Amino acid sequence: MNDPVLTYGREDGDATGAWTKHMRTMERTGVRTMARQLPGLLRLSWSLAWEADRTGLIALVAVRVLSGLLEAAGLLAVAGALTGLLAEGPTPQRLHAALPALVLVVGAGTTRTGLSLVENLLRSRFGPRIDRVCTVRLLQLATRTSVMAFDDPRFVDDLEAAERGAAGGRQLVDNAMDVFTAAVRMIAAGSVLGVLHPVLVPLLVLSIVPDGWATARSARLRYTSWLSRIRQVRRQYMLAHHMSERECAAEIRSFGLGAFLLDEYTRLARDLEDEQLRVGRGQARYRLIGESVAGLALGATYATLVLLLDHGVMPLAAAGTAVLAIRTGRGALETALSSLTEAYENFLYFAEYRSWTEEAAQRIPAPRSTKAPTDPDVIRVENATYTYPHTDTVALRGVSVELRRGQVVAFVGMNGSGKSTLAKILAGLYVPDSGTVRWDEVDLAGVDPDSVRDRVGLIPQSYTRWPMSARMNIAVGRVDRLAADGPDSVVPAAVATGADEVVDRLPHGYDTSLARQYNSGHDLSGGQWQRIACARAVYRDAPFLIADEPSAALDARAEQALFDLIGELGRDRIVLLITHRLASVRGADRIYVLDEGVVVEEGTHLDLMARLGIYYDLFTIQARQFVDAD
Ligand SMILES: Nc1ncnc2c1ncn2[C@@H]1O[C@H](COP(=O)(O)OP(=O)(O)OP(=O)(O)O)[C@@H](O)[C@H]1O
Ligand SMILES: [Mg+2]
Structure with a gap:
């Protein structure tokens, strides 16, 4: 052929x-x-x-x-x-x-x-x-x-x-x-x-x-x-x-x-x-x-x-x-x-x-003198539209969302509904074709993009398995902090995300090379890698945390621990959680449901269940799997 x-x-x-x-x-x-x-x-x-x-x-x-x-x-x-x-x-x-x-x-x-x-x-x-x-x-x-x-x-x-x-x-x-x-x-x-x-x-x-x-x-x-x-x-x-x-x-x-x-x-x-x-x-x-x-x-x-x-x-x-x-x-x-x-x-x-x-x-964004607010109270996206270059599909159409400090906000919706795209806009990685993103009252369009990214801790849906030591894999989002606070500064982030259990089993602990492509490197399981990726975002200690499918590969206990941690982190920062595990968004302060690039429902878990819409459908499908198993 x-x-x-x-x-x-x-x-x-x-x-x-x-x-x-x-x-x-x-x-x-x-x-x-x-x-x-x-x-x-x-x-x-x-x-x-x-x-x-x-x-x-x-x-x-x-x-x-x-x-x-x-x-x-x-x-x-x-x-x-x-x-x-x-x-x-x-x-x-x-x-x-x-x-x-x-x-x-x-x-x-x-x-x-x-x-x-x-x-x-x-x-x-x-x-x-x-x-x-x-x-x-x-x-x-x-x-x-x-x-x-x-x-x-x-x-x-x-x-x-x-x-x-x-x-x-x-x-x-x-x-x-x-x-x-x-x-x-x-x-x-x-x-x-x-x-x-x-x-x-x-x-x-x-x-x-x-x-x-x-x-x-x-x-x-x-x-x-x-x-x-x-x-x-x-x-x-x-x-x-x-x-x-x-x-x-x-x-x-x-x-x-x-x-x-x-x-x-x-x-x-x-x-x-x-x-x-x-x-x-x-x-x-x-x-x-x-x-x-x-x-x-x-x-x-x-x-x-x-x-x-x-x-x-x-x-x-x-x-x-x-x-x-x-x-x-x-x-x-x-x-x-x-x-x-x-x-x-x-x-x-x-x-x-x-x-x-x-x-x-x-294509390098021009440097701007205005910096993003250091510790924003509220992040608002208004009427954002986004189409990927040279494609016909509009990924987001007129989306408006609001995220507040002290809250965990969740995005849910079917595959391809635009959740990750919206997260990237919020993280300052994509600029919307139209609409605005404001941190407090500051429009990001006029802000130095590096200063935006500096305030974001991201667990991307597909993260990188850096061919470096376990320690560096955690610290890579804040190399400057590692230099200032010393090699042990990664430990609390590892403990919080369960990455410490992974590292404890490695022959040289935090100094074990995870570059499996080289002779001396060790590889980890999918979930073990995911714990490291979560530790990376926690170590970054940013005022705005975005977790895009952070638990897809985690075991049940690790997943529960991670969602508890996310809830805890949400007390004094802005936290965005994207997940298909709807049981874990029940506790979110606000849930946005996306469908084909549009926010179709929003509210708390109870509000959305009462609406009997998409969220209700998705939630009951998942819940039924557990009930049927009884
Ligand atoms: N890099 C890209 N180039 C072109 N189109 C893309 C790209 N990434 C995503 N898309 C398209 O944009 C739309 C939204 O994708 P997005 O990744 O935001 O979905 P999602 O809601 O995060 O889905 P999932 O639940 O599968 O992660 C989809 O139609 C997808 O095909
Ligand atoms: Mg996605």
């Missing part, structure tokens, strides 16, 4: 949107465009290198200029040596005449070798620094952008391309350096050739152009192919990841999924092989054309040299030097062109990085 729609589902409008963007990028990849973009490209790589390591950059440029000058001096010295050696007279005399020039040739060569060692050393410190600058910037943005951006599939898609593009930064700088070196060498060789005979210079350039054209076309072919394969590569990566992940190992075996996944992987891999073969063929074709034309031009250059020699316009020593200069110049020009085209390709990759970082920067 290899119907992608059947396996992966139909791709929506967003994917097409992202695609169009890539297609547009492809249109911009012509050779002429490349020439136009060159100054920008060089500027970008220079500023990157400058930011990463300015001392190294200056040293590298100095080394390369010096090496180029030595090359020119070496070539001229060759001319001197040849003139001495080919002059009339006895051999010892000729040797004597050529000696100073020969010493210069050897001296220049040795020094250049030494300089290339220094250059390699400088490069090895340079590259990793640029990698760091680019990656840190990417991750900084990835952790700072609004969480809403991550609901936008196009943004996530582009993030993946940007991650690949980040490596382009280092290569781009490397390429720019190569172009620079080659330019210095070319100027050196070109000047020597120009001194020997001016006609040789344009002929040399002509012999290189076709090669350059071929390399540019090949690079474009490879890049456009890469763009068109992104989706497939991602699927392949996703399949490989699932096949080798611990989380999926049991399901793969019990469902006998291995062969199906492997077949699918192989099919994708074969498709990619075919595509790579197509690219390889195209590149070979360009290369053949380029090299044939370049070969003819090089033939013409040497023919001119012979003619000049034959007509006595150029002495033999000069002709010998010219051959060397042509070789050097051609080598340098070739390096320059291939580095330029490589730079161009890396620039295209790096453009993905740049455009994502620019977009991500715009």
